[in-house]
Amino acid sequence: MLVAVHHQRQTVPMQQICDDLRAEHDDLDDVVAALTEPDWDRATAAPGWSIRDQVSHLWFFDQRAMMAMSDPEAFAADMRQLLASGGTEASVEPGRRMTGVALLDAWRADRARLLELAEGFDPSARVPWYGPAMGARSFITARLMETWAHGQDVADALGVTREPTDRLRHVAHIGVRARPFSYAIRQMTMPDVDVHVALTSPSGETATWGAPDAVDVVRGPMLDFCLVVTQRRHRADTALEVTGAAADEWMSIAQAFAGDPGDGRRPGQFA
Numbered sequence: 001m002l003v004a005v006h007h008q009r010q011t012v013p014m015q016q017i018c019d020d021l022r023a024e025h026d027d028l029d030d031v032v033a034a035l036t037e038p039d040w041d042r043a044t045a046a047p048g049w050s051i052r053d054q055v056s057h058l059w060f061f062d063q064r065a066m067m068a069m070s071d072p073e074a075f076a077a078d079m080r081q082l083l084a085s086g087g088t089e090a091s092v093e094p095g096r097r098m099t100g101v102a103l104l105d106a107w108r109a110d111r112a113r114l115l116e117l118a119e120g121f122d123p124s125a126r127v128p129w130y131g132p133a134m135g136a137r138s139f140i141t142a143r144l145m146e147t148w149a150h151g152q153d154v155a156d157a158l159g160v161t162r163e164p165t166d167r168l169r170h171v172a173h174i175g176v177r178a179r180p181f182s183y184a185i186r187q188m189t190m191p192d193v194d195v196h197v198a199l200t201s202p203s204g205e206t207a208t209w210g211a212p213d214a215v216d217v218v219r220g221p222m223l224d225f226c227l228v229v230t231q232r233r234h235r236a237d238t239a240l241e242v243t244g245a246a247a248d249e250w251m252s253i254a255q256a257f258a259g260d261p262g263d264g265r266r267p268g269q270f271a
Contacts, residue, residue: 012170014123017137018115020167021144025111028055028151031160032104040100044153045232045265049092051157052103054150056095057088059107062114065127065143069117069136072128079130088259114143130258138174145171145256149230156232156270164202164223172199172222175229175256176209182255193246199225216244218251229256231264237271 032040032055040052049057064082068075082090095103118140126133134142148171155162176197183190196214199207199222207222218225224238228251235242235251242251255262 012137012141014121014137014140015119017140017144017170018119020170021118021140021147022115023165024144024147024151024167027162028058028147028154029104029108031151031154031158031162032100035100037100039158040103042157044157045269046153049153051154052095052100053092054153055103055107056093057091058147058150059103059110060091060094061146062107062111062143065139066110066114066117068127068129069121069139075128079128083130141170141174145174145230148226149232149257152227152230152232166201166203166205168222168226169201169207171226171230171256172197172207173209175225175254178229178256179250179254182250182253185255185259186253186261188253191246191249193244195244195247195250197225214244216247218242218247229254231255231257231262233270234265234267236267237265237269 032051035051041050043050044054046054064075064078067078098106118136121136123136125136127136127139129139129142144167148167151162154160179195180190193216194211194214195216195218196210196212197208198217198219200220201207201222218240219242220238220240224233224240227233228235228238228240231254240251242248253261
């Protein structure tokens with residue numbers, strides 16, 4: 001039986017978000033822990049990026065997240081330097097100078113420090129980032145989204161199917177909230193039309209966002225929605241039901257992550 005969970009969203013305690021991020025870290029760790037050194041260099045669907053690069057990227061920005069929370073001025077200086085030197089590509093360079101085992105050990109240590117910092121952090125504080133500052137809860141939720149999405153690239157490269165969990169609610173919430181950003185990053189005007197989103201979580205609950213009487217609707221598995229808004233699957237390869245021109249346009253450009261517009265994945269790429 002489906003249970004409706006309406007997501008005009010209850011405040012999630014900081015500790016729960018941290019616990020969920022820790023679980024997401026552990027799930028990806030389980031996937032990569034036994035990799036051989038050649039497997040760390042296996043290509044992923046992200047052009048030019050290996051499994052090593054995906055984990056290095058997460059490690060690099062977990063370090064920047066700690067800096068943003070503990071020393072905003074140092075983060076601002078680091079951000080200026082990073083953007084001047086090529087942006088996210090700089091995040092893969094540290095990992096390319098390390099063995100896979102050393103990279104994994106370094107990521108484990110720094111992600112633990114990040115969570116220790118976040119667990120004692122003021123949930124109402126604003127944290128600077130690459131773009132507008134975010135509330136602390138949203139900031140840690142974004143780290144979970146990034147971990148899950150880059151973990152999907154790793155799982156796809158290895159042919160591993162990960163068991164979806166209700167932690168996907170965090171990713172889905174960011175995906176819904178990022179609708180205006182998806183337009184802004186492409187210099188497009190977002191239609192002044194509400195879109196109702198109704199998603200079935202892995203445990204069978206239905207989570208909803210937006211006016212229930214909206215004409216434009218996105219409905220389907222929460223996993224599929226998260227794969228689309230993080231651009232890890234083409235919408236044609238999902239079971240999402242999209243009704244209305246505004247919903248259709250949004251799903252064609254949806255982007256939950258910061259940075260330049262992504263190219264996403266090709267239809268049938270993982271068939």
